[in-house]
Amino acid sequence: MxxxxxxxxxxxxxxxxxxSGLLRAGWPVDRLLATSRRPERAEELRQRYGVRVVDNLTAVAEADVLAISVKPQDAATLLxxxxPKVPRDKLVISLCAGLPTSFFAKRLQDxxxxxxxxxxxxxxxxEAMTAISAGPHATAAHLSLAEEMFKPLGVTLRVPESQQxxxxxxxGxxxxxxxxLVEAMVDAGILLGLPRQVAHDLIVQTAIGSAVMLRDSGEHPVKLREAVTSPAGTTISAIRELENHGVRAALLAALEAARDRARELAEQNA
Ligand SMILES: NC(=O)C1=CN([C@@H]2O[C@H](COP(=O)(O)OP(=O)(O)OC[C@H]3O[C@@H](n4cnc5c(N)ncnc54)[C@H](OP(=O)(O)O)[C@@H]3O)[C@@H](O)[C@H]2O)C=CC1
Ligand SMILES: O=C(O)[C@@H]1CCC=N1
Known part of the structure; x- marks a missing residue:
């Protein structure tokens, strides 16, 4: 490390x-700092993690890596x-949805x-999925450092910033x-007369089992679905309803809307 x-x-x-992820991974607590806007939040973090909570300028002065995790709408005020006080030997990592690295470059020293x-x-x-992109002046060593920080939290992948x-x-x-989906399926269980806890347990374990199969079997999701879908059976009756109600189209539209909102956040906070 x-x-x-x-x-x-x-x-x-x-x-x-x-x-919490870095601490679980063995990152020494004396090499972590946190900042917060509210004193009660600062106290909560100190109590929970024994971490030193400081003001933003102290963090800038003392840390090597600044992980910016404010809301996109708060980033301009923070920056x-x-x-202007962030020296060139620091690494800035933005976790903000939508904001391009050019937003930060404009507000940091060249x-x-x-x-x-x-x-x-x-x-x-x-079990996080973390996608990492190089922005201005980020070298291979900076990307490796970012990976070292996020790998203990799950899986990491490098992507061009244009895909973020x-x-x-x-x-995200x-x-x-x-x-x-789980919430809706548990409600469906209630509709079918199951106790809520039973419906919850059935669906959560089914979600976990399905996710592990998706990850570990190496099979295409279509193959996995076909294996469940018996001729003239129950599953195909449900799938007909999902298709009739446009679930596939709804997902395409939903993810497009999320992507568009990320773009809008960038425009509104340029
Ligand atoms: N939630 C999620 O699933 C994901 C979120 N993100 C991104 O992570 C970022 C944070 O999101 P999230 O954690 O959900 O939001 P939160 O509101 O929970 O966290 C942001 C924190 O930043 C604090 N803050 C704001 N301005 C300042 C400042 N000037 N100085 C110090 N602290 C400040 C806020 O204080 P206060 O409590 O006073 O508001 C708040 O505690 C966002 O940019 C989001 O796009 C990315 C991936 C997933
Ligand atoms: O909803 C949001 O804007 C944030 C970014 C990704 C997940 N949560």
Whole structure:
């Protein structure tokens, strides 16, 4: 493990997932810093993780890596404070949806390396999907450092920055789509007369089993679905309804909308 100090700037939901994941992976707590806007949040982070919570400028001065995990709408205000004070020997990692690395480059001194990352909430169980892109001045060593930070939280992949809005629509927001499906299927179980807890347990384990098969069997999802779908059986009756209700088209439109929203966030916060 390297000897870098990482500051999570704006340790909210995603920032906390980073902190806790790095600690689980053995990152020394004295090489982690966090910042927060609210004193009660700072206290919560200190209590929970024993991490030092400092102000943004102290984090800039002391850390080698600045992981920006504020909302895209808060990034300009933050950068107005810290941007001109970030020296060129630091690495800035943005976790912000939508914002291109050019947004940060404009607000930092010329030469500060920037990496853009899109991760997701399964980081909580070390099953995140994290996509990493080089921005201005980011070298192979900077990308490796970003990978070293996110690998313990799950799987990492390098993508060109031009793909990051699509990545955000698929894997960044993706957990929410699966949770919504589970919620709807549990409700369907209620409709069919099952107790809520039974419906929940059936669907959660079915989701886990299906996900592990998708990952480990090496089979195409169509093959896996065909193996469940017996001639004149139950599954095809359900699939006819899913197709009748346009679930496939809804997913195409939904992910396109998420991608468009990422673009809009960039335009609104340019
Ligand atoms: N949630 C998710 O699943 C994912 C989110 N992201 C991205 O991660 C980023 C954070 O999202 P999320 O964690 O959900 O949001 P949160 O609102 O939970 O976290 C952002 C945190 O930043 C704090 N903050 C804002 N401005 C400042 C500042 N100037 N100085 C210090 N702290 C500040 C906020 O404080 P306060 O509590 O006062 O608001 C908040 O605690 C976003 O850019 C989002 O696009 C990326 C992938 C997945
Ligand atoms: O909804 C959002 O904007 C953030 C980015 C990806 C997941 N959550």
């Amino acid at each position: 390297n000897d870098k100090t990482v500051a999570v700037i704006g340790a909210g939901k995603i920032g906390e997932l980073m902190l 107005a404070d810290i941007g 030469g500060v390396p920037i990496v853009r990352v899109m991760t997701n909430t399964p980081a909580l169980v070390d 809005d699509a990545v955000t629509a698929l894997s 927001s993706g957990p929410a789509y699966f949770y919504l």
